[in-house]
Amino acid sequence: MKRISLGKSKVAGAMAAAVAATALLSAGMAHAAADDVASLYGPQPPADASYLRVLNASSQAVRVALAGSEAPQTLAPGAVTRFSVLTQGTPARVTVDGKVLADAAGSATTANATPRAGDAVTVALRHDTKGWHATRIVGRYERVDGLKATLRAFNFASGCSAKIGVDGNGPTVFALVAAGAQDARAINPVSAKLVGQCGAAASAALPLPTLAAGDSYSLFVTGDAAKPVLSGARDALAWPPATN
Structure with missing residues (x-):
């Protein structure tokens, strides 16, 4: 060879x-x-961004404009905007029906304070004979567990320490969320109807949508201690910003 x-x-x-x-x-x-x-993840906001969204906790529609990336829009009763992405140093300014929003005490500084990087500000709007008022709860924009769904609870009901559980005397999901506070936990994707409670007073049942691992969903307790209301929405970013 x-x-x-x-x-x-x-x-x-x-x-x-x-x-x-x-x-x-x-x-x-x-x-x-x-x-x-x-x-999978899409374009990501700046690492030092903060976030702002508005919940319409009133019984009438309202026109809102948020600082940051979210477009102006009309919010129906119970509706919530996506999270607007704020660049570093941008105040969490909300304009309602053409006027810069002030908080219930009449101070524009509280409702529009500049959040820290990573803060997620949820502003709930109410309306009475004196006009629009805001209550805000500040949390962090982060997932509790990337391998599970994240469930967040926000209590905007005055005079209420809220409990959220599965309808029909089922398991408790959030044992106690103080008024003006929030909580978060990781859950396995499940099908369930949830109820918000202020003492013996209970809201109507709210069906959870189908949630997958990595999804994030917020629950909002509004109304008051005598008549709580439970609503919810998927957590979504207005990013990347829309271009004309």
Whole structure:
């Protein structure tokens, strides 16, 4: 049998070509992985951003405009905006029916204070004979457990320490959320109807939507201690900003 020899130069050339091909393959795989991440998570806001959304806790529609990335819109009773993304140093300003919102005490500074990086501000609007008023609860924009769904509870009901549980004397989901406070927990994706309670007074049942691992959903207790109302919405970002 005749032995075939490539020679040192040919062997070296073949090895260099193999290394180059491997590098190209690795770069292609890395690029594909980056594309997969981008398609899964989408464009991300700045790391030092904060977040702002508005809940219409009144019985009438309202026109709102938020600082940041969310577009002006008309909110129906019980509706909530997406989280508007605020760049660092931007006040959490909310305009209601063309007027910059003041809090219930008449001070524009409280309702429109500048949040810290990573803060998520939820502003609930109420209306009475004196006009629109705001109550705000500040939390953090983060998932409790990426392998489960995140459930958040916000208590805007005055004079109420809220309990949220499964309808029909089922398990308690949130044992106690003080007025003006929030809580969060991770849950396995389930189908359930939830009820908010202020002492013996209970809200109508609210069906949870189908939640997958990584999803985030907020529950809002509004009304008052005598007549609590439970509503909910998926947590969504207004990002990237819409372009004209």
